[in-house]
Amino acid sequence: MMTVTVEAVEGGCVLSPQGRLTVVSTPQLRDEVAARLAAGDRLIVVDLSGTTFVDSSGLGALVSCLKSARQAGGDLRLVAPTEQVSMVLRLTNLDRILKPRASVAAALDD
Amino acid sequence: MTERPGSVVIDVAVEPESIDLVQNAFETWWTSLGDDSLETRFSFETAIVEIAANVVEHSRRSDADHGRRFTLELSATEDRLTAVFHDNGMPSEIDLSAVSMADLEDEDGRGLALALLSLESLDYEHVDGKNVWTLVCRR
Numbered sequence: 001m002m003t004v005t006v007e008a009v010e011g012g013c014v015l016s017p018q019g020r021l022t023v024v025s026t027p028q029l030r031d032e033v034a035a036r037l038a039a040g041d042r043l044i045v046v047d048l049s050g051t052t053f054v055d056s057s058g059l060g061a062l063v064s065c066l067k068s069a070r071q072a073g074g075d076l077r078l079v080a081p082t083e084q085v086s087m088v089l090r091l092t093n094l095d096r097i098l099k100p101r102a103s104v105a106a107a108l109d110d
Numbered sequence: 111m112t113e114r115p116g117s118v119v120i121d122v123a124v125e126p127e128s129i130d131l132v133q134n135a136f137e138t139w140w141t142s143l144g145d146d147s148l149e150t151r152f153s154f155e156t157a158i159v160e161i162a163a164n165v166v167e168h169s170r171r172s173d174a175d176h177g178r179r180f181t182l183e184l185s186a187t188e189d190r191l192t193a194v195f196h197d198n199g200m201p202s203e204i205d206l207s208a209v210s211m212a213d214l215e216d217e218d219g220r221g222l223a224l225a226l227l228s229l230e231s232l233d234y235e236h237v238d239g240k241n242v243w244t245l246v247c248r249r
Contacts, residue, residue, distance in 0.1 A: 001130065020130070020133065022129060022130075022133075022159060022163070023126055023129060023163050023166075023167075024126050024127060024129055024130055053133070053155070053156075053159070055156070055159045055160060055163060055221070055224075056160055056163070056218070056220040056221040056224050057163065057218070057221075059220055060216075060217040060218045060220065061217075063214075063215065063216070063217050064217045067215070067217075083148055083152060084148075084152040084155070084156065087149075087152050087153070087156070088156060088224060091224060091227050091228070092211060092212075092220050092223075092224060093211070093214060094214065096214060097214050097215075
């Protein structure tokens with residue numbers, strides 16, 4: 001079970017998935033990012049501090065959303081991954097293209 | 111359905127929602143072990159979720175029979191954690207020795223590679239009409 005809260009910020013939004021980001025819940029994140037990009041947002045910040053678990057389909061969704069954001073002329077930035085999420089980002093080398101920031105403020109300042 | 115101390119078996123339908131049930135069962139089982147190593151927990155849990163997803167996805171792609179089920183048995187000894195999946199779907203043609211991590215820009219193809227990296231051993235065989243996945247993690 002996952003919920004995604006959305007907070008508007010200047011030029012974009014902060015999405016906060018709460019719970020497990022797995023094959024069951026990734027469509028929700030993809031749909032939310034697509035909707036925000038369609039609405040004109042260019043900076044998508046994904047706050048992972050409440051995301052307890054990410055599997056390979058969740059990682060695939062983050063890569064897909066990163067590509068969509070960049071194709072729209074924007075960016076997607078991850079914030080504060082929890083321990084399991086940091087582990088899978090590292091094992092898959094995705095921390096190279098999805099380099100996590102320590103806080104939402106740091107992601108907005110970059 | 112606890113079989114013996116340190117062991118649990120669950121039996122669920124082959125459908126995406128069952129992955130949540132697998133993870134719920136894993137959390138309960140893990141808590142019962144009293145092991146506080148987060149690294150061990152996350153490695154094993156990650157591999158289990160990836161194999162459960164593989165079982166579901168393989169069945170969806172290859173099998174018109176929607177009545178399939180799979181079981182997962184979790185067990186622990188002093189130095190090993192073992193998970194065994196059984197499902198009665200079509201045989202898989204997976205070659206685990208050929209699995210590699212997807213490229214950075216790819217949106218899929220990371221599941222089995224992630225499981226292999228998280229485990230001491232991962233084996234697949236087709237025995238007596240069933241697919242059997244055996245996952246072993248050192249603790």
